[in-house]
Amino acid sequence: MSILKSREAVLALAILALLALIASRFPAFVTPANLARVLTDTSPLILLALGQMTVILTKCIDLSVAANLALCGMVAALLDGMGVPLAVILPAVIAMGAALGAVNGLLVWKLGIPSIVVTLGTMTIYRGTIFLLTNGAWINAHQLSDTFKALPRAEMLGLPVMAWIMIVAVLLVGLAVARLPLGRALYAVGGNPHAAGYAGISVGRTQFAAFVLAGALAGLTGYLWIARYAVAYVDIAGGFELDVVAACVIGGIAIAGGAGTVAGAVMGALFLGIIKNALPVVGISPFWQMAISGSAILIAIAVNTLARRAPGRIILKREEAAA
Amino acid sequence: MQPDPVLSLRGIVKTFPGVRALDGVRLDLFPGQVTALIGENGAGKSTIVKVLTGIYQPDGGQILLDGQPVTFPDAQSAHCAGVTAIHQETVLFDELTVAENIFIGHAPRTRWGLIDRRAMRARAEKILRGIGADIPAGAKLRDLGIASRHLVAIARALSVDARVVIMDEPTAALSHKEIAELYELVETLKRQGKAILFISHKFDEIFRIADRWTVFRDGTFVGEGEMAGTEEAELVRLMVGRSVDQIYPKRPAQIGDPVLTVAGYSHPTEFEDITFTLHAGEILGFYGLVGAGRSEVMQALFGITRPSKGACRIDGQVRVLRSTAQAVDAGIVYVPEDRGAQGAVKGLPIFQNVTLPSLARTGRAGFLRLAEEFKLARDYTQRLDLRAASLDQDIALLSGGNQQKVVIAKWLATRPRVIILDEPTKGIDIGSKAAVHDFMSELAGQGLAVIMVSSEIPEVLGMSDRVIVMREGRIAGEFAGDRMTPENLVRAAVGIDRKEAA
Amino acid sequence: QDEPVRIALVAKALGIGFFEAAAKGAEEAAAELGDVEIIYTGPTDTTAEGQIEVLNSLIAQRVDAIAVSANDTDALVPTLKRAMDRGITVISWDSGVAPEGREMHLNPSSAPLIGNTIIKLAADHLPEGGQVAVLSATSTSTNQNTWIEEMQKVMGDYPNIEVVATVYGDDLADKSYREAQGLMQSYPDLDAIIAPTSVGIVAAAQAVTDAGKVGEVNVTGLGLPSEMAGHVKSGASQSFAIWNPIDLGYSATMIAHALATDEATAEPGATIQIGRMGEVTLDENGEAAMADPFTYDASNIDEFSSIF
Amino acid sequence: MTATARQIPDRLTSPAARALKSWESLLLVVAVAIFLLNTMASPYFLDPWNLSDATFNFTEKAMIAFAMAMLIVAGEIDLSVGAIIALASTAMGMAMSLGAGTPLIVLAGLGTGLLCGAFNGALVAGLGLPSIVVTIGTMSLFRGISYIVLGDTAFTGYPAGFAWFGQGYVFWVITVELVIFTFAAVVFGTLLHRTSFGRMVYAIGNNPVAARFSGIRVDRIRFILFLLTGLMSGVAAVCLTSRLGSTRPSIAAGFELEVVTIVVLGGVSILGGSGTILGVVLAAIVMGLVTFGLGLLNVPGIVMSIVVGALLIGVIAIPRLISKLRT
Numbered sequence A: 001m002s003i004l005k006s007r008e009a010v011l012a013l014a015i016l017a018l019l020a021l022i023a024s025r026f027p028a029f030v031t032p033a034n035l036a037r038v039l040t041d042t043s044p045l046i047l048l049a050l051g052q053m054t055v056i057l058t059k060c061i062d063l064s065v066a067a068n069l070a071l072c073g074m075v076a077a078l079l080d081g082m083g084v085p086l087a088v089i090l091p092a093v094i095a096m097g098a099a100l101g102a103v104n105g106l107l108v109w110k111l112g113i114p115s116i117v118v119t120l121g122t123m124t125i126y127r128g129t130i131f132l133l134t135n136g137a138w139i140n141a142h143q144l145s146d147t148f149k150a151l152p153r154a155e156m157l158g159l160p161v162m163a164w165i166m167i168v169a170v171l172l173v174g175l176a177v178a179r180l181p182l183g184r185a186l187y188a189v190g191g192n193p194h195a196a197g198y199a200g201i202s203v204g205r206t207q208f209a210a211f212v213l214a215g216a217l218a219g220l221t222g223y224l225w226i227a228r229y230a231v232a233y234v235d236i237a238g239g240f241e242l243d244v245v246a247a248c249v250i251g252g253i254a255i256a257g258g259a260g261t262v263a264g265a266v267m268g269a270l271f272l273g274i275i276k277n278a279l280p281v282v283g284i285s286p287f288w289q290m291a292i293s294g295s296a297i298l299i300a301i302a303v304n305t306l307a308r309r310a311p312g313r314i315i316l317k318r319e320e321a322a323a
Numbered sequence B: 001m002q003p004d005p006v007l008s009l010r011g012i013v014k015t016f017p018g019v020r021a022l023d024g025v026r027l028d029l030f031p032g033q034v035t036a037l038i039g040e041n042g043a044g045k046s047t048i049v050k051v052l053t054g055i056y057q058p059d060g061g062q063i064l065l066d067g068q069p070v071t072f073p074d075a076q077s078a079h080c081a082g083v084t085a086i087h088q089e090t091v092l093f094d095e096l097t098v099a100e101n102i103f104i105g106h107a108p109r110t111r112w113g114l115i116d117r118r119a120m121r122a123r124a125e126k127i128l129r130g131i132g133a134d135i136p137a138g139a140k141l142r143d144l145g146i147a148s149r150h151l152v153a154i155a156r157a158l159s160v161d162a163r164v165v166i167m168d169e170p171t172a173a174l175s176h177k178e179i180a181e182l183y184e185l186v187e188t189l190k191r192q193g194k195a196i197l198f199i200s201h202k203f204d205e206i207f208r209i210a211d212r213w214t215v216f217r218d219g220t221f222v223g224e225g226e227m228a229g230t231e232e233a234e235l236v237r238l239m240v241g242r243s244v245d246q247i248y249p250k251r252p253a254q255i256g257d258p259v260l261t262v263a264g265y266s267h268p269t270e271f272e273d274i275t276f277t278l279h280a281g282e283i284l285g286f287y288g289l290v291g292a293g294r295s296e297v298m299q300a301l302f303g304i305t306r307p308s309k310g311a312c313r314i315d316g317q318v319r320v321l322r323s324t325a326q327a328v329d330a331g332i333v334y335v336p337e338d339r340g341a342q343g344a345v346k347g348l349p350i351f352q353n354v355t356l357p358s359l360a361r362t363g364r365a366g367f368l369r370l371a372e373e374f375k376l377a378r379d380y381t382q383r384l385d386l387r388a389a390s391l392d393q394d395i396a397l398l399s400g401g402n403q404q405k406v407v408i409a410k411w412l413a414t415r416p417r418v419i420i421l422d423e424p425t426k427g428i429d430i431g432s433k434a435a436v437h438d439f440m441s442e443l444a445g446q447g448l449a450v451i452m453v454s455s456e457i458p459e460v461l462g463m464s465d466r467v468i469v470m471r472e473g474r475i476a477g478e479f480a481g482d483r484m485t486p487e488n489l490v491r492a493a494v495g496i497d498r499k500e501a502a
Numbered sequence C: 001q002d003e004p005v006r007i008a009l010v011a012k013a014l015g016i017g018f019f020e021a022a023a024k025g026a027e028e029a030a031a032e033l034g035d036v037e038i039i040y041t042g043p044t045d046t047t048a049e050g051q052i053e054v055l056n057s058l059i060a061q062r063v064d065a066i067a068v069s070a071n072d073t074d075a076l077v078p079t080l081k082r083a084m085d086r087g088i089t090v091i092s093w094d095s096g097v098a099p100e101g102r103e104m105h106l107n108p109s110s111a112p113l114i115g116n117t118i119i120k121l122a123a124d125h126l127p128e129g130g131q132v133a134v135l136s137a138t139s140t141s142t143n144q145n146t147w148i149e150e151m152q153k154v155m156g157d158y159p160n161i162e163v164v165a166t167v168y169g170d171d172l173a174d175k176s177y178r179e180a181q182g183l184m185q186s187y188p189d190l191d192a193i194i195a196p197t198s199v200g201i202v203a204a205a206q207a208v209t210d211a212g213k214v215g216e217v218n219v220t221g222l223g224l225p226s227e228m229a230g231h232v233k234s235g236a237s238q239s240f241a242i243w244n245p246i247d248l249g250y251s252a253t254m255i256a257h258a259l260a261t262d263e264a265t266a267e268p269g270a271t272i273q274i275g276r277m278g279e280v281t282l283d284e285n286g287e288a289a290m291a292d293p294f295t296y297d298a299s300n301i302d303e304f305s306s307i308f
Numbered sequence D: 001m002t003a004t005a006r007q008i009p010d011r012l013t014s015p016a017a018r019a020l021k022s023w024e025s026l027l028l029v030v031a032v033a034i035f036l037l038n039t040m041a042s043p044y045f046l047d048p049w050n051l052s053d054a055t056f057n058f059t060e061k062a063m064i065a066f067a068m069a070m071l072i073v074a075g076e077i078d079l080s081v082g083a084i085i086a087l088a089s090t091a092m093g094m095a096m097s098l099g100a101g102t103p104l105i106v107l108a109g110l111g112t113g114l115l116c117g118a119f120n121g122a123l124v125a126g127l128g129l130p131s132i133v134v135t136i137g138t139m140s141l142f143r144g145i146s147y148i149v150l151g152d153t154a155f156t157g158y159p160a161g162f163a164w165f166g167q168g169y170v171f172w173v174i175t176v177e178l179v180i181f182t183f184a185a186v187v188f189g190t191l192l193h194r195t196s197f198g199r200m201v202y203a204i205g206n207n208p209v210a211a212r213f214s215g216i217r218v219d220r221i222r223f224i225l226f227l228l229t230g231l232m233s234g235v236a237a238v239c240l241t242s243r244l245g246s247t248r249p250s251i252a253a254g255f256e257l258e259v260v261t262i263v264v265l266g267g268v269s270i271l272g273g274s275g276t277i278l279g280v281v282l283a284a285i286v287m288g289l290v291t292f293g294l295g296l297l298n299v300p301g302i303v304m305s306i307v308v309g310a311l312l313i314g315v316i317a318i319p320r321l322i323s324k325l326r327t
């Protein structure tokens, strides 16, 4: 009973039901190999959803994650073209993503500009910067070195490294959110910003930290994305920011801040990822896909929000309880 | 003989844009003693608390701890210095557990820098047990009731090894059972040699637990002394700058015909079978412990929540109230308990706050007429003796008491038949309180039917013609005339009769 | 006349290798003609609205000619009509606009020929017959749709080949990749993927490589030698075709110049000289075809991969 | 007790003095500066026909921005406006293919806009769901329905009379769209600033709970605001469809963020409770001038968007930075 009450459990059931539904039309979808593929494909969404979750927890939103990803990915590709070894590229793009996130964070923290405005602006600036870097040119598979392309697809224990990186990130973020003072501060800041100040938690600094984390994850994902799809151009992951927000919302992260879990974010992303991967496979016309994922988002929001609604204070005691 | 103060403030100055909240005040706190800080609304009491706990930085002056000057650049450092506070606002977080709420900001850590959840939980349980609270440390705060939350806030203040404990209006939201427990806690702390700063507007409790007093007025220090041998009237005079003679100026009113008749109002979870009649010119008091469901009933009458059963008649006509707009049309208005969230529309100027429910009257064909709005706002705010720089000033810039006046003005301007005042004087200083009471009497005298929800017995007894007591969502008794005694009210409110019968 | 003839070459979107190469060809034509200024521009992403804003600013600058590769056959028509009303020569190339919106359209090749080529490329490597699927660009891109239509018309010539699906990768690398993966998943016996788009073909080749199906699934269609070189060598793609985009940009510029300077008029049956490419003749729809598509495979890829 | 009553003045600063220090005056200065810069930068800028063409860069987005501004003042947001345009345009195409004339086609567009607005409104005001995520969902849903209807085809061949909305001129260089834009500005300006409805919108934006406790029908007003946004998206759909002369499901992609950018640049607080229609008008003009001026210099669109992004942050950040440095 109390298990059913948890949003995460409901979501897990929904995912299982979805898989069962797909399997009934297309059994091959649920083979372990294919599920591993879906997991790998969904890794970028999960990675970004982790960062977005921390940002949303603090009552902010980051619309610039996809642009950040694209810019970092392009820089990774350019560095690779210059012969920089991967061991240097990887920390460099993560740092760069974090720095771009820090720009958002600083504008929110120090100038108090609402995050939606800040990231709406930096979103176009970051993406435009890619154009300025390359004059719009694409970087194609043959221009990327083999080691650069190989890392995310190399397999370990049956799963590509890309998926392993995602899993490690989920565990690390999960641990940080549950066990680091900063992680707990995310909830405090989002749940009651006024009170957070009284508890000695700086609202701005916590939001800044969330933006930096989201940025670092976007930077990492930028490299993974470019290496996986072996092409870099201005429009990489265009519009992906809304998918990321949708994943968080489906995962039960309250858009008003202060409530939500890492497990929820991961499952929200998986839910979207499975739908996106399954629709082409089960032979649903491509023209139906958009409407179907839109409906899925709406249903998820309705279920999440209505379930969270406070059940009232219940002043009246039931007679037997009082006796 | 007086020990040396643990903590002394000298010449503290704090200014906000446009307001000098503290102007060179001093304050001394002594070990094992309770110092009461007294002052009108906006005198600067909460501001000094925030200066002491590192939330605000003073613009001038000195904080001396054991005679040594210290600074508290943030809440953490005040904590470390052993200064802890139960703030006027709740400092709790719904999505965190009880233990986390108690320790947020100073949680015990493991070697790896992670939060040591086991240690945190054990310590939280110990503190909770110490204050007699039976609350599981692992529960999420959002699952707790109001009283438990308050205990968590207290536990939080005790979670550091404090030398100075500050309590800013800790009893404002408590009923007298919890208040009694709080007094015991204060005694324990005193015995442990802690210095306590106690802020309250209620003189009975100040006289009961404080050893010393300090009075602020308009951000300045006006005096201090020993509680023993001090008269209430003297404190009031220091505080207000004049004497307040009559606190409950209830004038006998002409009670007229029934205006509002409520029959069998019920709600699935909040209240049941609420039945009463209200007459023109009458002040009907609603007493009960906090959480008895009085506000819930009033909000149902005002169309906020929908009753599942029951009927409501106004002037004999059955009215179905599905929205606040319908309630206002029917002539019922409600001055809410939660001024900040439900009363004032902060961000809008005073005059717009006043005319909000009367726009149909001040405007024409849906278009605004500013001149009419200013006229209406001026009429009613001046009758309530509002203190404001101008009518197009943002209401958020007013002190709490003055905001309350604007909210009352807003409703009077609709010329209602019934006005419901929910805790109209909660957190209001003694001078403003008298003004509100005075005004309530005047309204009743003019034939308005008034419902006053209050948790303060003297106020209920002093102002009401009749009192209804609620307990756990039901009417527990109705008292008028000679039967309106403190004993009867309290018995009904806590259900002593039932217990004795069982 | 002192002022140079200003010819605007409008791409579907900036940054795509194919159009960048065409721009090179346009510059080549300009150098040959002398006294010609090329304005190479386009929207950031492949939308009609973006292209209209670009066209508006070109109209405002009173360029002499506009040569556009359209993101939408119909949506550009009103704007291009306005351009023509203001005395600007308008032609379309690569991806056409409806006849009311331009004076003529330069097809890179004839649509039937392309339609036949793409299926032939697949069929040539499937002597026993088999299943093929089409990975297109957006569902709204005119040229893709025409080619696929033409391909369907000649399917009778390849009785053993079955087209099992048409999917859309929207000219986005990741979406195309996922769609290609989906195809291999849904049709385990798939023998070839035909992607008549330079973005799609690369993504599909990558997907086939990643799925370890090199040799099983042959990727073919239309692509750029520079982008496909690696995949041809790896065997993910046996062969693919394309016309030379440099030539296309060159020809479009030549035609735009001829029409703008009234050296030629655009009417059915008219013949227009296009420098080193010879001449084209307009059909009754005002369309002309530049040249046949050219097939690239392991034997010639290195020669071209450094050019475009 | 009236004996002690003191006089409280109505105002301390005159409305004129306030206006001078307002966001709108700042925007006006920015607009004039950009106008002068453009005049210097390109010889083609100061030409009535070119300026008239330039208005197309913002008129449709601005029409929606007015309704969106009211919605944002009330503390809500609608990210589905671009998708509503697509669906409304599809409905118009269907009406046309069923043989409807221009008036019916227009009605189909406006009606669809209203329906979409009602759907959003019902989810937000009726069920109490957060608008930002609801409209992220309906954004996919509405456009998705367009894709289901149209697939890879397009509606073309709208009647000649229909072209008037997006391509017609009322007088000399004054386009029909510009007239609709101006009319919408006046109507929304009046609605927000001169009526009780507008006042209630501000009240809701500042404190929805207190607004409800003041007898305002908060949910009904929210619903109406979504209806208005849907309606204006329908109007924009009519104009855009007429201007393009055709309908595809990808029409108006990315409009929502540009509309929100105009609104925010116009000084409307994204947190609700403040902002003016005049600000939105000026912001639309500033955006139009920037994009058109840079377009004349053949600057790629993405570079323009950098400029717009920087403008958005800069215009908000610089005053704050200055006041921060002062203290």
Ligand SMILES: Nc1ncnc2c1ncn2[C@@H]1O[C@H](COP(=O)(O)OP(=O)(O)OP(=O)(O)O)[C@@H](O)[C@H]1O
Residues within 6 Å of the ligand: B016, B017, B019, B020, B021, B039, B040, B041, B042, B043, B044, B045, B046, B047, B048, B088, B397, B398, B399, B400, B427
């Ligand atoms: N953050 C702030 N910004 C501006 N003014 C403030 C701020 N905090 C307090 N003030 C002003 O400072 C003065 C003192 O406020 P304070 O909260 O200390 O009063 P108080 O004595 O605690 O009153 P109450 O009894 O109502 O709690 C008031 O005039 C208040 O309006």
Ligand SMILES: Nc1ncnc2c1ncn2[C@@H]1O[C@H](COP(=O)(O)OP(=O)(O)OP(=O)(O)O)[C@@H](O)[C@H]1O
Residues within 6 Å of the ligand: A313, B144, B145, B146, B173, B288, B289, B290, B291, B292, B293, B294, B295, B296, B337, B338, B422, B423, B453, B454, B455
């Ligand atoms: N479980 C709870 N969680 C959060 N807040 C609560 C809870 N119970 C009560 N409160 C708050 O405490 C205050 C008093 O509670 P409530 O209004 O229910 O008491 P009441 O008996 O109706 O009347 P009164 O207003 O006289 O206290 C209100 O502001 C209410 O919002």
Ligand SMILES: [Mg+2]
Residues within 6 Å of the ligand: B045, B046, B047, B088, B168
């Ligand atoms: Mg206070």
Ligand SMILES: [Mg+2]
Residues within 6 Å of the ligand: B291, B294, B295, B296, B337, B422
């Ligand atoms: Mg109450």
